[in-house]
Amino acid sequence: MTTRARRVWITRAEPGAARTAARLQALGLEPVVHPLLAIETLAPDLPALDDFAALAFTSVNGVAAFAALTARRDRPVFAVGDATAQAARAAGFERVDSADGDLAALAGRIVAVAAGPVLAAVAETPAGDLAAAVRQAGGAVAVQAVAVYRARATGAAPPDAFDAVLIHSPRAGRALAGAGRAALAQAAIAAISPAAAAPLQALGLSPAVAPAPREDALLDVLQAALGKRDPRV
Numbered sequence: 001m002t003t004r005a006r007r008v009w010i011t012r013a014e015p016g017a018a019r020t021a022a023r024l025q026a027l028g029l030e031p032v033v034h035p036l037l038a039i040e041t042l043a044p045d046l047p048a049l050d051d052f053a054a055l056a057f058t059s060v061n062g063v064a065a066f067a068a069l070t071a072r073r074d075r076p077v078f079a080v081g082d083a084t085a086q087a088a089r090a091a092g093f094e095r096v097d098s099a100d101g102d103l104a105a106l107a108g109r110i111v112a113v114a115a116g117p118v119l120a121a122v123a124e125t126p127a128g129d130l131a132a133a134v135r136q137a138g139g140a141v142a143v144q145a146v147a148v149y150r151a152r153a154t155g156a157a158p159p160d161a162f163d164a165v166l167i168h169s170p171r172a173g174r175a176l177a178g179a180g181r182a183a184l185a186q187a188a189i190a191a192i193s194p195a196a197a198a199p200l201q202a203l204g205l206s207p208a209v210a211p212a213p214r215e216d217a218l219l220d221v222l223q224a225a226l227g228k229r230d231p232r233v
Contacts, residue, residue: 004030005028006029006226007159007161008030008162008163008164008166009158009159009165010024010033011037011165011167012035012168013035013037013038013061014035016061016168017033021033034158034159036153036156036175037151037153037171037172038152039151041064042147046070046119051117053118054075054077054078054116054118056118056119056120057077057079057120058120058122058123058127058130059084060087061123063088064149065148065149066121073091073093073094076096077096078099078106079096080098080099080102080103081098081100081214082098085097102213104136106130110139110141111139118143119146122145123148124150126145131144131145162187164187164190164225165184165187166222167189167191167192168215169192170193170196170199173200174199181203181204181205184200184203188222189206189208190210190219192210192213192217193209194209197209
């Protein structure tokens with residue numbers, strides 16, 4: 001008797017959802033791409049880049065949206081993690097420093113390395129305040145945020161069948177919580193950070209939380225959570 005592949009609901013927006021789907025397939029899992037969020041790029045007037053010593057990106061989406069607004073690639077970049085750093089290099093930025101962590105880690109790198117003001121390309125409703133994080137880290141570096149994209153809820157209902165669900169952001173966690181406890185109670189839930197897990201914990205659910213805010217860590221806790229459950233039939 002052949003055991004079917006576990007179905008994993010990917011809630012994140014495209015194009016990231018497709019990348020996650022490919023990683024799940026490589027693990028022998030069946031991805032269910034059913035985004036709860038959609039990314040919309042914005043077209044703000046950028047300040048003069050010569051006024052800034054560096055740029056900061058808190059997500060792959062921020063890199064893509066900012067890169068579409070200007071051909072300039074001469075500013076050094078601070079990236080929150082390796083995936084964001086890789087996206088920045090792919091977009092043509094050559095001097096890229098990865099914090100390999102979360103917003104606090106990014107702020108720490110900026111405090112330690114930045115030679116002047118930093119322009120941060122962020123979401124319209126960011127998950128955290130980078131300027132405040134820099135101040136909390138003891139830095140005097142000025143950080144100016146510019147909103148280059150927004151994540152909107154799609155309002156999609158849960159897919160028909162899934163064994164597990166991935167949460168890549170606090171915004172996705174809030175959107176998923178809208179499905180209600182009953183729709184999620186039988187699924188393994190894996191969240192990329194405590195903030196992403198919090199909306200589900202408020203429902204009385206117990207998501208597995210990645211020890212670091214990286215997708216490889218997220219997939220590790222997903223597999224561990226699935227290993228404790230029998231597949232649905």
